[in-house]
Amino acid sequence: MTENLTIYEPDNALKKGYLNIFKEIGRDLKNNRWLTWQLFKRDFLAAYKQSFIGILWAFIIPLVSVGTFIILKQSGVFDYGSIAVAYPIYAVLGMAFWSLFSTGLIGCSNSLVRAGPTIVKINFSKKSLVIASIGQSLVSFLIQFILLCILFVIYGFIPNIAILLIIPLIIPILLLTLGLGFLVSILNGIIRDAGNLLSVLITFLMFLTPVLYEIPNVGILLQISMYNPVYYLISAPRELILSGTMSNWIGFMISSILSVVIFIFCLILFHLTETRVTERI
Amino acid sequence: MDEELAIKVEHVSKKYCKSIKRSMWYGIKDITRNIVGLGSHSEKLRKDEFWAVNDVSFEVKKGEILGIIGPNGSGKTTLLKLLNGIFWPDKGKITIKGKVGALIEVGAGFHPMLTGRQNVYINGAILGMNKKEIDEKFDSIIKFADIGDFIDVPVKYYSSGMFIRLGFAVAVHRDPDILLVDEVLAVGDRNFQIKCFRKMHELKKTQDMSIVIVSHNEYVMREYCKTCIVLNKGKNIFYGESEAAISFYINNIVKEREIREQNKEAIHNKEIIKEISFIDSLGNIVQTIPTGEKLIIEFDYETKEKIRSPIFGISFYDYQGLFTGFWNSYENIKLPDIINKGKIRVTINNFDLPVGSYRYAVVVCEEEESNVLEWRDFEEKLIVERPQNTRGLLKLKQTWEVIK
Numbered sequence: 001m002t003e004n005l006t007i008y009e010p011d012n013a014l015k016k017g018y019l020n021i022f023k024e025i026g027r028d029l030k031n032n033r034w035l036t037w038q039l040f041k042r043d044f045l046a047a048y049k050q051s052f053i054g055i056l057w058a059f060i061i062p063l064v065s066v067g068t069f070i071i072l073k074q075s076g077v078f079d080y081g082s083i084a085v086a087y088p089i090y091a092v093l094g095m096a097f098w099s100l101f102s103t104g105l106i107g108c109s110n111s112l113v114r115a116g117p118t119i120v121k122i123n124f125s126k127k128s129l130v131i132a133s134i135g136q137s138l139v140s141f142l143i144q145f146i147l148l149c150i151l152f153v154i155y156g157f158i159p160n161i162a163i164l165l166i167i168p169l170i171i172p173i174l175l176l177t178l179g180l181g182f183l184v185s186i187l188n189g190i191i192r193d194a195g196n197l198l199s200v201l202i203t204f205l206m207f208l209t210p211v212l213y214e215i216p217n218v219g220i221l222l223q224i225s226m227y228n229p230v231y232y233l234i235s236a237p238r239e240l241i242l243s244g245t246m247s248n249w250i251g252f253m254i255s256s257i258l259s260v261v262i263f264i265f266c267l268i269l270f271h272l273t274e275t276r277v278t279e280r281i
Numbered sequence: 282m283d284e285e286l287a288i289k290v291e292h293v294s295k296k297y298c299k300s301i302k303r304s305m306w307y308g309i310k311d312i313t314r315n316i317v318g319l320g321s322h323s324e325k326l327r328k329d330e331f332w333a334v335n336d337v338s339f340e341v342k343k344g345e346i347l348g349i350i351g352p353n354g355s356g357k358t359t360l361l362k363l364l365n366g367i368f369w370p371d372k373g374k375i376t377i378k379g380k381v382g383a384l385i386e387v388g389a390g391f392h393p394m395l396t397g398r399q400n401v402y403i404n405g406a407i408l409g410m411n412k413k414e415i416d417e418k419f420d421s422i423i424k425f426a427d428i429g430d431f432i433d434v435p436v437k438y439y440s441s442g443m444f445i446r447l448g449f450a451v452a453v454h455r456d457p458d459i460l461l462v463d464e465v466l467a468v469g470d471r472n473f474q475i476k477c478f479r480k481m482h483e484l485k486k487t488q489d490m491s492i493v494i495v496s497h498n499e500y501v502m503r504e505y506c507k508t509c510i511v512l513n514k515g516k517n518i519f520y521g522e523s524e525a526a527i528s529f530y531i532n533n534i535v536k537e538r539e540i541r542e543q544n545k546e547a548i549h550n551k552e553i554i555k556e557i558s559f560i561d562s563l564g565n566i567v568q569t570i571p572t573g574e575k576l577i578i579e580f581d582y583e584t585k586e587k588i589r590s591p592i593f594g595i596s597f598y599d600y601q602g603l604f605t606g607f608w609n610s611y612e613n614i615k616l617p618d619i620i621n622k623g624k625i626r627v628t629i630n631n632f633d634l635p636v637g638s639y640r641y642a643v644v645v646c647e648e649e650e651s652n653v654l655e656w657r658d659f660e661e662k663l664i665v666e667r668p669q670n671t672r673g674l675l676k677l678k679q680t681w682e683v684i685k
Binding site for chain 2: 008042045273278
């Protein structure tokens with residue numbers, strides 16, 4: 001029998017000091033890797049077992065969005081600016097990054113609420129729930145990446161060698177998503193409005209972030225986007241893969257550092273406050 | 282913490298908020314305070330907050346079984362959640378030595394679309410087992426659940442019984458140092474319940490497992506728990522030996538239950554019976570009698586009108602309202618007509634009701650059993666105790682002799 005003493009007190013996590021908090025978080029993440037994997041597998045298998053088309057959905061959705069914008073451009077309603085490559089490639093690559101962020105974030109916001117009845121009765125790592133919910137959006141990203149490669153072949157376009165760096169390139173946006181995901185999962189667990197608000201904001205944000213179009217030269221949108229980290233985290237890797245240059249690398253660096261900071265901050269926040277959700281959900 | 286202890290609960294309190302909207306607001310406030318490093322001042326009650334658990338203290342030694350009894354809403358489940366680490370106390374401290382397992386939510390994490398086999402792994406992971414452990418115990422789990430080939434069928438096709446058996450099978454194989462059980466053993470058929478109890482016993486013996494059981498069931502408490510706490514409105518009002526705790530609970534807390542009445546029609550309900558007394562073999566008036574001992578029951582009556590050939594009877598109902606024992610004069614003696622005040626007595630040489638607490642009802646009839654004059658439920662109880670050196674619920678008379 002192990003000599004492990006567990007102590008529960010009011011404001012439990014605070015009492016232990018920040019060094020201990022980091023150690024606890026580290027231990028929590030390390031011990032629950034298999035649990036996280038199992039939770040992800042469960043949601044993945046369950047989602048695709050129930051659907052006939054299954055995995056193909058991940059192909060269809062970006063195609064529909066991109067197709068819609070092409071039609072709009074054709075009709076003169078919408079102008080995506082001057083783009084060096086074929087629009088579908090530009091758009092699908094942008095959408096892949098964007099949906100990693102958006103579906104990941106929405107998935108996280110619902111992760112605790114969905115498991116509500118269970119987390120109130122069994123004590124298991126809630127961080128694992130949040131992390132596992134990102135897994136779905138990672139899978140979608142992978143599929144959209146495959147779609148992208150197919151488009152490369154269709155258009156005869158050879159991407160820059162930087163495409164091999166795809167994994168490190170998605171890490172910043174992944175950290176941002178996960179970090180904000182921890183935050184929103186707690187807020188949504190306490191006030192359901194948070195999740196609804198998030199959905200509305202995300203839709204808004206998709207239009208207002210230069211993902212499916214080039215950043216304009218003048219106007220409000222330019223001003224906002226200059227300070228929008230998501231813009232940099234999507235457009236900079238895209239530019240690198242398509243043309244081998246990164247004109248906004250300073251913006252990208254700053255956004256990446258910001259993402260790491262947000263991730264760490266929100267992870268700690270989650271660790272300190274997760275029981276507030278189980279008290280109320 | 283003391284070497285021998287598995288659980289130590291010191292002056293623990295937990296508050297809840299009655300209003301949902303306010304609760305959300307408090308949640309945000311508490312979170313914000315925690316982030317900036319301030320305590321949440323949880324000892325104070327804000328508007329709409331109340332103590333669900335209020336200043337509870339107790340200890341559980343290694344290998345001990347503790348029972349928690351109390352009416353609905355007394356804080357039992359909240360206390361169990363605190364022990365399980367679902368959330369933290371607002372006052373006080375809980376210290377736990379070892380791994381905690383719970384037989385609380387059966388089939389946690391089960392997804393209907395996945396097969397039983399896949400769900401065993403999910404459920405096991407959620408309960409805290411790792412892959413190696415589940416692999417090793419897999420065959421034993423399947424055998425315990427006894428669902429045969431269905432293990433590879435999606436869980437949504439299981440009957441509720443199979444679902445529960447599988448969930449239980451996983452939970453019971455977790456081998457924790459401390460097991461928390463929440464009245465969940467009321468599910469499943471009898472065979473299965475027996476299997477579960479047996480497995481719990483086995484675990485207890487081989488690993489010195491400590492158990493905390495929350496239940497309403499007197500029999501479970503008597504059989505398994507050495508010590509009990511009684512909770513009421515969040516407070517710990519009794520902490521001691523099971524028999525005493527159960528008596529305390531019954532005498533002070535249990536609200537009167539409706540006794541199923543058999544002859545509700547044709548009752549004239551006159552006030553004939555004035556008092557019922559129970560007397561033991563030494564002549565003392567008692568409220569408690571050991572099972573199997575001699576008991577004398579006296580009926581004090583008063584009637585202005587003459588009652589011809591009265592019949593007196595008394596029925597006993599156990600804690601669940603089950604009609605258990607019945608004594609009546611009709612089968613034994615024809616009583617003379619009665620009028621004014623008087624006393625009737627029945628002597629029962631061996632009061633063989635099983636150990637437990639009983640409410641009683643008294644009936645008075647005239648001439649025939651169908652002609653009921655009065656049927657009265659009494660609010661007091663007769664407690665039947667377990668005599669020294671008795672096993673089980675009855676002490677039956679027996680004579681042993683060598684025949685050959």
